[in-house]
Amino acid sequence: MSEGQSEWDINDAVVPRVSSFDSFGEWCDGHVRRVYPPGCEEARRHASGWAMRNTNNHNVHILKKSCLGVLVCSARCRLPDGSRVHLRPAICDKARKKQQGKPCPNRLCNGGRLEVQPCRGHCGYPVTHFWRHTEHAIFFQAKGAHDHPRPEAKGASEVRRSIGAGRRVRGLALLLAREAAIADKMLTGKQEKQMSQKIVTTTHLQPPPLIPDNQRVLTCACGPFECTCRWRAEVPVEPYVANTWPAEPQGYATYPAPAPPAPTLQQQTYDTSLPADDIFHPEEIFQLDQPIRLDFPMEETTLESPPTFADLNNDNSRPEEAYWLDWQRAAGGSESSETPSPELFGNGYQHPENFCEQQSYPHQMYYPEEAQYYPAESCRESPVMDMQEQRFYRYGQDCAQNNMDMQAWQYSDCAFASHFDVQHTQGVNNFGGLL
DNA sequence: GCCTGCGGGCGCC
DNA sequence: GGCGCCCGCAGGC
Numbered sequence: 001m002s003e004g005q006s007e008w009d010i011n012d013a014v015v016p017r018v019s020s021f022d023s024f025g026e027w028c029d030g031h032v033r034r035v036y037p038p039g040c041e042e043a044r045r046h047a048s049g050w051a052m053r054n055t056n057n058h059n060v061h062i063l064k065k066s067c068l069g070v071l072v073c074s075a076r077c078r079l080p081d082g083s084r085v086h087l088r089p090a091i092c093d094k095a096r097k098k099q100q101g102k103p104c105p106n107r108l109c110n111g112g113r114l115e116v117q118p119c120r121g122h123c124g125y126p127v128t129h130f131w132r133h134t135e136h137a138i139f140f141q142a143k144g145a146h147d148h149p150r151p152e153a154k155g156a157s158e159v160r161r162s163i164g165a166g167r168r169v170r171g172l173a174l175l176l177a178r179e180a181a182i183a184d185k186m187l188t189g190k191q192e193k194q195m196s197q198k199i200v201t202t203t204h205l206q207p208p209p210l211i212p213d214n215q216r217v218l219t220c221a222c223g224p225f226e227c228t229c230r231w232r233a234e235v236p237v238e239p240y241v242a243n244t245w246p247a248e249p250q251g252y253a254t255y256p257a258p259a260p261p262a263p264t265l266q267q268q269t270y271d272t273s274l275p276a277d278d279i280f281h282p283e284e285i286f287q288l289d290q291p292i293r294l295d296f297p298m299e300e301t302t303l304e305s306p307p308t309f310a311d312l313n314n315d316n317s318r319p320e321e322a323y324w325l326d327w328q329r330a331a332g333g334s335e336s337s338e339t340p341s342p343e344l345f346g347n348g349y350q351h352p353e354n355f356c357e358q359q360s361y362p363h364q365m366y367y368p369e370e371a372q373y374y375p376a377e378s379c380r381e382s383p384v385m386d387m388q389e390q391r392f393y394r395y396g397q398d399c400a401q402n403n404m405d406m407q408a409w410q411y412s413d414c415a416f417a418s419h420f421d422v423q424h425t426q427g428v429n430n431f432g433g434l435l
Numbered sequence: 436g437c438c439t440g441c442g443g444g445c446g447c448c
Numbered sequence: 449g450g451c452g453c454c455c456g457c458a459g460g461c
Binding site for chain 1: 436437438439440441442443444
């Protein structure tokens with residue numbers, strides 16, 4: 001992404017005004033700087049796939065968040081697909097404390113307990129995210145590279161809460177369908193918001209809408225408890241039409257087409273013909289007080305090919321396994337759904353530079369015996385963009401500047417000296433082939 | 436109940 | 449002073 005090219009820092013007295021923006025990245029990792037349009041709903045919410053909590057940096061202009069890490073099993077058990085348990089820690093301290101010590105929800109786990117794997121990716125401290133709002137853009141900067149797997153998607157825990165709080169059902173397929181429907185609902189609302197925003201912004205001359213970063217789309221109109229459908233690959237969103245921004249003749253014209261969609265997930269359908277009024281205890285899957293003992297050696301056998309959804313519908317399948325696989329993949333409808341947990345992958349991963357001056361800090365390994373990491377570079381869908389105009393802000397002040405002017409600008413006031421480029425590396429979905 | 440943002444306060448460097 | 453972190457509070461969902 002833009003690191004290396006961009007010259008601004010979130011703490012600069014003034015930040016540039018940019019005319020083109022990055023598409024939102026939910027899983028920004030490494031030292032990343034991005035610029036989002038002010039209409040980007042995710043950016044406005046300071047959303048992140050990582051579990052980020054607010055940190056007081058005593059700067060009202062810059063919102064700072066630090067990573068809470070990931071909730072893992074103390075026994076480091078494996079899921080049926082060979083991956084590990086990596087749940088999303090609650091942001092609320094109280095809720096997070098409640099999470100810890102609970103039995104590992106993996107039915108294949110023997111006695112494991114949930115514990116927080118703290119993030120130490122920034123020189124031994126948690127990775128931090130910074131958000132700064134200006135009139136014309138939302139600046140994002142991340143410091144540090146996460147040294148732990150991605151937690152489950154943000155929506156997953158919400159889905160579980162929703163399911164757990166709702167009527168109890170029996171039947172994994174139905175549960176999955178409901179989960180998907182809830183996630184669908186969430187995504188639908190998100191997209192509807194974006195659509196309405198698109199209209200509004202066109203009318204009110206706001207920046208272009210965010211192109212959804214997730215690659216899936218609601219494919220049915222089922223209600224949350226009637227859904228008979230499942231995720232499928234999204235048809236690429238239509239590129240933003242630049243000429244809908246008449247008031248910004250110099251801006252937004254280069255707003256990019258969305259990144260190519262991730263490799264499509266296999267079409268996944270569920271038989272939801274199960275009785276809807278059966279009884280199911282969510283905790284039977286999510287929280288098992290007495291994990292079921294393995295009936296086979298874990299390390300050897302759990303590395304088998306993940307169960308497919310065909311397996312799921314097969315009477316011989318272990319539904320909870322398929323559920324776990326699906327949970328890892330699809331819950332929440334976010335990027336993590338397309339990018340399985342990093343521990344699924346081999347040993348070839350080279351952990352990125354830590355960007356720490358004090359290199360002596362021993363970088364924490366999540367599963368050191370396997371070097372299970374994944375490219376911690378920037379956000380995945382980060383189209384390269386050109387800058388045509390820059391403006392500089394001093395916490396709200398606006399000092400317009402275009403490229404021509406910049407050639408001669410002495411930067412006596414705005415501490416910004418070189419061509420600003422929000423380009424950043426186009427993330428490669430290294431995981432898609434495994435989906 | 437939980438998420439989120441804000442802000443006071445403390446300790447460390 | 450900068451930073452990390454804890455805590456409590458309040459608004460919102």
